[in-house]
Amino acid sequence: MKKIHIQFLYPNEMNTYGDRGNILTLTKRLQWRGYEPVLHYHHPGKALPKEIDLVFGGGGQDSAQSEIQKDILAIGAKLKELSESGVPMLVICGTYQLFGHRFITHENQEIKGIGIFNLETRATKHRLIGNLAAEADEFGVLYGFENHSGQTYLAEGQPALGKVIRGNGNNDKDKLEGARIRNTFGTYMHGPVLPLNPAFADGLISLAVRMAQGDEELKPLNDNLANQAREAAKNRAY
Numbered sequence: 525m526k527k528i529h530i531q532f533l534y535p536n537e538m539n540t541y542g543d544r545g546n547i548l549t550l551t552k553r554l555q556w557r558g559y560e561p562v563l564h565y566h567h568p569g570k571a572l573p574k575e576i577d578l579v580f581g582g583g584g585q586d587s588a589q590s591e592i593q594k595d596i597l598a599i600g601a602k603l604k605e606l607s608e609s610g611v612p613m614l615v616i617c618g619t620y621q622l623f624g625h626r627f628i629t630h631e632n633q634e635i636k637g638i639g640i641f642n643l644e645t646r647a648t649k650h651r652l653i654g655n656l657a658a659e660a661d662e663f664g665v666l667y668g669f670e671n672h673s674g675q676t677y678l679a680e681g682q683p684a685l686g687k688v689i690r691g692n693g694n695n696d697k698d699k700l701e702g703a704r705i706r707n708t709f710g711t712y713m714h715g716p717v718l719p720l721n722p723a724f725a726d727g728l729i730s731l732a733v734r735m736a737q738g739d740e741e742l743k744p745l746n747d748n749l750a751n752q753a754r755e756a757a758k759n760r761a762y
Contacts, residue, residue, distance in 0.1 A: 525560035528732050529573065529663025533566050533581035534592050538619050541671065543582030545716035546614065547727050550578065557743045559733070561762050568595035572602055576611060577604070577733040583617030583672075583714060586629050586647065593635050596622055600638030602627075608638050611707040612731035616717065620702070620710035621645040621674055630673075636647045641703045641710055642679040643694075649673070650696065656700035656713055658686030658693060663724045665689065666701075668758035678703060683713055707731050720748045733738055 532547055562571045568591070584592075596603075607613060617638040621627045624643040627635040637644075643707035656670040666686060678684060684694070685702025693701030693712060702711035709728075713715060718725040726742055733740050 525558060526733075526737050527532040527560045527562050528554055528736055529562045529564060529577045531566060531576045531579045531734075532566050533579065533596075533615075533619060534584070535565050535594050536567065537588040538582045538584035540583040540585070540617065541669070541714035542716045543714060544615055546580060546582070546616075546718040546725075548714065549718040550580070550729065553722075553745065556745055557729075568592055569745075570598055574689040576606060577736040578728060579606065579611060579615075580611040581615040581619030581623075581729075582704065583619065584675075585618070586627075586635075587655075588635070589622060589627060589635050590629075593622070593755055593761050596638060597612075597636060604640055606631060606709045607706060610731070611708050611735055612630035612728045613701055614660055614718075614728055615708070615710045616714065617672055617754075619742070620712065621676065623708070623710055624676065627674060640708055641705060642682040643676055643680075643703055645674040648675050650675075652696060652712075653756055653758070654691050655699065655760045656693065656701065656702040657689040657757070658691075658713075660686035660690055660724075661728055663721065665758075666711075666713060666717065666721050666724060667754060668711070668715040668717040668720065670712045671714065676703075687710055720751045720753055722761075 684700035
């Protein structure tokens, strides 16, 4: 079986609102196609493995972001190198914020990020909670659930992941959701996001397979249940 190495960043600290379900989705969709997913867990103070074909990081509280700040800065250069080489990455909420330049907490504490995305986030008293839908050029409409008090603003020239159809996304002003650079994607969508958006999951898998094995066509899967869930998500109120 062809191995695909998946790096899960901070599974203890950054795993809020069912984000681990994204890992389950990736591993199962790889297995159903005959690949062998090899899952690596990165904990603070540890080194990254030599082989990484896909990177995932979930959401976490402000305190968790502060807790992992020193470590993510230590591995930041390696993560940037992987991103620049085209390794697919999906980072959600708290990890998404730390892939920007900085996060300013409610206490006005600066938590430094690694600057893969050209953006910054500031905590506010207004929490953005509810069902979120965004139109992403490559993956169609994405559905998820947002719950964050940090509001993120993209710098000029930094592409968003998508345009908000329902909900808030990055902030309560510009109707942009997430960010993308090369094959690195950031989003506020929990849920988890990938079971509800199989085209997004397969986009990441296709990129990982291409990095590891060369250009291979993915075998189609039966997504009837996922499509039924998407139809239900389409009709949810904010």
